[in-house]
Amino acid sequence: MNWKKLLCEKRRRSYSTTSVSTDTRNEFQRDYHRIIGSASFRRLQDKTQVFPLDRGDFVRTRLTHSLEVSSFAKSLGQMIFRNILQYNKDADLTYEDIGKICSVLECAGLIHDIGNPPFGHFGEDYVRDWFRKNLHKLEFDGRKIDELLTPQMLGDLYHFEGNAQALRLLTKLHFLVDENGMNLTYTLLNTIIKYPVPSTAINKKSGNIKDKKMGYYYADKDIFEDIVNSTGAVDCRHPLAFILESADDIAYKTADIEDAVKKGFVSYERLLSDLKNKYMDKCADEAEREEYGKAVNKLEDYYRQACENGISSPEQNSVQRWTIYVQGVLLKCAAFGFTNNYKEIMEGSFPKELLAASHGNALAYALGDIAFRYVFQSKEICRLEIAAGEIYEFLLSKLVNAAIIYDTEHESSAIEQRIMKLVSENYIRAYRINSKGKQENEKLYLRLMLVTDFICGMTDGYAQKLYRELSGIE
Structure with a gap:
């Protein structure tokens, strides 16, 4: 792969910019303004990151998380590619390319979660489980x-994935001008495709991170192939996808710890004890042990300083300062992981996450494991997710039964007709455009996708409100 092709400025629908002669933005900067001004991006403010149905004013939402990822991704781009240029690791790379790369990464951070359904990752799990449990009965x-x-088609439903939904939303469902969605550049779209495989090629045991999940639906196969053929990232990840993934990992791993301490899921003492006693054996060598030990010592230093300065909540203050420090450490580790494996990444043969190939691996693992044990498995989160599950069960059952016979010769009941009238006009339009001339089984598949399209477009608040209204709950 080479950057001249990887930084492809092609869009699905071409347009002329000659009428705005004073516009000096590159194509990827134009993408930024399309995203920021979109309703799809604004909806992220009412989608939770971890705590479903939570109304606390300090807990992160998908919107604040996406802004953090955008910032980290752009910073990583600057760190990595200035280093590559400085040490002449790629003779074809230019400063102009670096500017474009950073614009792409900034945009990619904003939209990487734009396809996710309500109520965090639990929503994705519930959609998958619902289809696996019910589709064979229908x-x-x-x-x-x-x-x-x-x-x-079955795999798309059984392995439903927010990453694949993001590509679908951005290229088809976000209707403003026509059926081409936001009409973003192919480089940006390729950057958010973390898993460039269909649902039938998922292989979690392959040893290659790109096969872990699916990256596109059968319904979007043509646009996916056009994108990767245009950028040259065929059968492999676009190099910038590695950077976006690391920015996402750093943002959520550190944020989950900070939010967990703020909400009382884990205390400062428990956090420090676990960091000291549980994860040192994950360090691969002496250099990684030194990096890990330095981070643990930093947490103690911040706590001591907070106590000396008379801060009323030294635990929270020290953890907040520490997460900022850890973000800096992991950013440098991710940058090292990319530059140290640059040749393999550009050849499409690098199989890991960047942090896994750096001295930050043990620290990143510790953060994720602590959040999983004390937050994601807590009784409070279980209660919230059970409530969210009731909403999903109700909405999926109602919508799927109505969608199966929608737009067919079969007679719908009065209720089923009214349920389909609730579906966004944009999604109905996309269905009609994409189902035209298709065989009956593909139309059926697209009607089921219409259900997941509608649900993924909902915010947490709207999903809860719709459930209450349709259930007759005051």
């Missing part, structure tokens, strides 16, 4: 639905 035209759909 019928259309006297046949089981799972017998009518192809393996990839």
